[in-house]
Amino acid sequence: MAVDVAGLFAEREGDRYALHTRYLNEQMVRVLRTVGFDRQYQRGSGQYLYDAEGEQYLDLLSGWGVFALGRNHPAIREALKGVLDDVGHLRKTLKQSAYRLDVTAAECRKCGFVFSTEKLSKPSKCPQCRSTWLEEPVVQIIET
Numbered sequence: 003m004a005v006d007v008a009g010l011f012a013e014r015e016g017d018r019y020a021l022h023t024r025y026l027n028e029q030m031v032r033v034l035r036t037v038g039f040d041r042q043y044q045r046g047s048g049q050y051l052y053d054a055e056g057e058q059y060l061d062l063l064s065g066w067g068v069f070a071l072g073r074n075h076p077a078i079r080e081a082l083k084g085v086l087d088d089v090g091h092l093r094k095t096l097k098q099s100a101y102r103l104d105v106t107a108a109e110c111r112k113c114g115f116v117f118s119t120e121k122l123s124k125p126s127k128c129p130q131c132r133s134t135w136l137e138e139p140v141v142q143i144i145e146t
């Protein structure tokens with residue numbers, strides 16, 4: 003069953019710090035509140051986080067998410083695959099930001115068949131000549 007991570011985040015946004023306190027790390031929430039970093043972060047780019055007002059914060063705690071989510075969790079993997087399989091949703095989400103999705107389609111190196119850009123995962127076999135010698139799709143999120 004696919005997990006709608008974006009939907010869960012949106013639905014529980016107001017409970018973010020209460021849930022973090024209850025299930026993860028109460029002390030972390032105290033620290034964030036003390037230093038004024040208990041914001042509604044909307045996105046991240048490189049080492050920076052951005053809140054709902056577009057204010058930029060240097061994220062010195064990168065990597066803490068892995069302690070909460072674990073490594074290679076099957077539900078997280080499925081959610082990420084869902085994002086990669088739904089290019090339309092990703093494009094729509096990015097339209098509301100300062101970024102756009104740029105996709106170079108996968109291509110068969112043997113016969114030149116060009117795959118759809120609607121799926122971002124690497125195809126396994128060319129539907130035209132059955133070759134597995136394929137150029138992978140290139141996906142970039144570009145700041146506009």
Ligand SMILES: [Zn+2]
Nearest residue numbers: 110113128131
């Ligand atoms: Zn081919």
